[in-house]
Amino acid sequence: MESTRNSLAYFDNHWPTNKGAWFPGEAVRYREMSLFDDFRDKSWMDLLIYGIRGTMPQPEVSRLMEQIWIICTSYPDPRLWNNRVAALAGTTRSTGALALGVATAVSEASIYGRRPDIIGCEFLISTCDQVAAGGELDVIVMEYLKKHRSIPGFGRPIISRDERIEPLLAVARELELDRGDHLALVKRIEDVLDRKRMRMKANISSYCAALLADLGFSPREFYNTVLLSFTGGIMPCYLDAVEKPEGVFFPLSCSKIQYQGAGIRRLENVKK
Amino acid sequence: MTDGQETIKSSIWFEEAEADNPYAAASCYCSGYDVYGDLLGKVSWVQYLYLLFKLDLPDPQHARLLETLAVALANPGIRDHSVRAAMNAGVAGSTKASALMAAVAVGAGNLGGGREVYLCLDLWHHLGSDMEKWQHAISQPSQDERIDVWLPMEHFPGFDPNGVTCPRPVVQTLALLADIGSYQPLIWLRDHRSELEAATGYPLSMAGVAAAAFHALGFSSEQAEMLYLLLRLPGAAAHALEQEQHGWRQYPFFGTALKPMADADYQSLMKTTEAK
Numbered sequence: 001m002e003s004t005r006n007s008l009a010y011f012d013n014h015w016p017t018n019k020g021a022w023f024p025g026e027a028v029r030y031r032e033m034s035l036f037d038d039f040r041d042k043s044w045m046d047l048l049i050y051g052i053r054g055t056m057p058q059p060e061v062s063r064l065m066e067q068i069w070i071i072c073t074s075y076p077d078p079r080l081w082n083n084r085v086a087a088l089a090g091t092t093r094s095t096g097a098l099a100l101g102v103a104t105a106v107s108e109a110s111i112y113g114r115r116p117d118i119i120g121c122e123f124l125i126s127t128c129d130q131v132a133a134g135g136e137l138d139v140i141v142m143e144y145l146k147k148h149r150s151i152p153g154f155g156r157p158i159i160s161r162d163e164r165i166e167p168l169l170a171v172a173r174e175l176e177l178d179r180g181d182h183l184a185l186v187k188r189i190e191d192v193l194d195r196k197r198m199r200m201k202a203n204i205s206s207y208c209a210a211l212l213a214d215l216g217f218s219p220r221e222f223y224n225t226v227l228l229s230f231t232g233g234i235m236p237c238y239l240d241a242v243e244k245p246e247g248v249f250f251p252l253s254c255s256k257i258q259y260q261g262a263g264i265r266r267l268e269n270v271k272k
Numbered sequence: 273m274t275d276g277q278e279t280i281k282s283s284i285w286f287e288e289a290e291a292d293n294p295y296a297a298a299s300c301y302c303s304g305y306d307v308y309g310d311l312l313g314k315v316s317w318v319q320y321l322y323l324l325f326k327l328d329l330p331d332p333q334h335a336r337l338l339e340t341l342a343v344a345l346a347n348p349g350i351r352d353h354s355v356r357a358a359m360n361a362g363v364a365g366s367t368k369a370s371a372l373m374a375a376v377a378v379g380a381g382n383l384g385g386g387r388e389v390y391l392c393l394d395l396w397h398h399l400g401s402d403m404e405k406w407q408h409a410i411s412q413p414s415q416d417e418r419i420d421v422w423l424p425m426e427h428f429p430g431f432d433p434n435g436v437t438c439p440r441p442v443v444q445t446l447a448l449l450a451d452i453g454s455y456q457p458l459i460w461l462r463d464h465r466s467e468l469e470a471a472t473g474y475p476l477s478m479a480g481v482a483a484a485a486f487h488a489l490g491f492s493s494e495q496a497e498m499l500y501l502l503l504r505l506p507g508a509a510a511h512a513l514e515q516e517q518h519g520w521r522q523y524p525f526f527g528t529a530l531k532p533m534a535d536a537d538y539q540s541l542m543k544t545t546e547a548k
Contacts, residue, residue, distance in 0.1 A: 097370070115420065
């Protein structure tokens with residue numbers, strides 16, 4: 001294609017692909033594999049990772065990913081913002097797919113979820129590269145903080161301690177996937193932040209990012225593979241609300257609105 | 273964390289409860305106006321929309337500009353990606369909400385979507401109506417400092433990378449919006465469109481026009497992104513319903529359009545399918 005301008009004509013009724021296809025009544029190709037023949041002894045995580053990365057993961061990688069999905073699922077707690085959306089969908093008797101879809105979309109948040117995941121992963125990989133090239137970790141971390149005011153994957157809303165880290169590291173140790181440079185770097189960054197009295201501990205996102213970066217995942221591959229991991233916690237919150245009387249999920253009385261706006265006024269007083 | 277007394281702070285909305293039910297509002301106030309006791313029946317949808325975002329009613333010229341823009345954006349057309357997304361929900365009998373969610377999601381992106389409008393507004397805020405600054409920004413587009421959930425921009429915001437000349441509806445909309453009152457960004461864009469298009473190599477897009485109008489109305493980047501997403505939904509809804517009536521059999525499936533690039537087995541399977 002000479003330019004993107006010619007792209008529309010080139011792609012008109014023409015979609016070349018190596019990602020797969022359905023051959024009605026015959027077979028399904030999944031990238032370069034046959035869905036029904038080549039995945040009989042594979043797990044859902046194998047399928048997911050292969051679909052995203054194009055290479056079949058080693059069993060321990062899929063096992064680690066599954067544990068990430070379990071340990072880092074959205075807890076079945078409807079106070080958490082994404083889960084609360086699902087609970088609200090339940091209390092209004094919306095559908096399960098709508099609840100799950102929108103709660104997943106909402107999980108692409110800034111203070112938790114997918115944005116810290118992908119940005120934090122890039123920070124770890126870039127910092128690791130810079131340190132390997134002779135950069136000073138203290139300087140790199142403090143310059144990043146000065147520029148961006150925070151480091152995604154470090155610090156946590158509500159509470160600083162992250163109870164998910166130890167269980168995840170235990171799995172990583174068991175799978176012998178805990179010896180990579182990125183994982184070691186997380187601890188070193190924490191030490192830098194401690195020394196600078198920044199009071200920002202690494203949260204689970206950094207550990208997931210580090211473990212997967214050590215396995216060669218790019219930031220966007222990390223993002224793509226964990227996108228749906230919150231679903232395990234979202235659905236119980238939806239169901240909990242469905243099982244209760246309609247409309248009763250954390251009801252708000254009128255007095256719960258703390259109004260800070262313009263005083264009461266009449267339309268007649270406004271210049272039209 | 274929770275003491276039972278948590279409140280929602282708002283400068284937009286205030287309610288007085290019914291005497292017999294603290295969970296039902298007797299009066300609702302939007303930025304001080306009694307919505308159901310005063311505004312209803314007296315203000316237009318667009319005036320109310322403006323009030324919600326800006327906390328003051330628009331002057332007649334602002335209202336006319338927003339109303340004109342709202343009509344221009346209401347139906348991006350049956351070939352638009354966001355409308356196509358909604359129709360895919362429609363033809364397969366998916367829920368109505370999913371059709372709108374599909375339109376919002378697909379119409380949210382860097383190409384012709386809410387994100388593009390957001391980025392355009394940022395450009396307006398930084399570059400104003402200074403052609404030299406625009407030329408510089410076009411020749412040296414800023415790079416994202418960090419990766420994000422949004423993919424990197426692949427074209428200069430506000431211009432259509434797949435366009436040839438500026439389509440007539442875009443020109444017509446810009447001309448009309450620039451004629452409403454004396455909104456400098458719109459007049460400047462109308463008068464400098466050709467120069468900008470020459471610099472980018474692409475024609476101005478409707479997203480670019482919408483962004484200039486939102487800027488002229490004084491909306492922030494975030495407000496403009498949200499309004500753009502909202503105002504484009506009517507067409508998606510109508511087309512989804514229409515195609516639901518027609519059904520999937522009368523809607524393109526692109527049956528032979530998928531072209532294998534992989535191995536011989538794949539190509540052979542594709543051949544068999546095409547023969548069928």
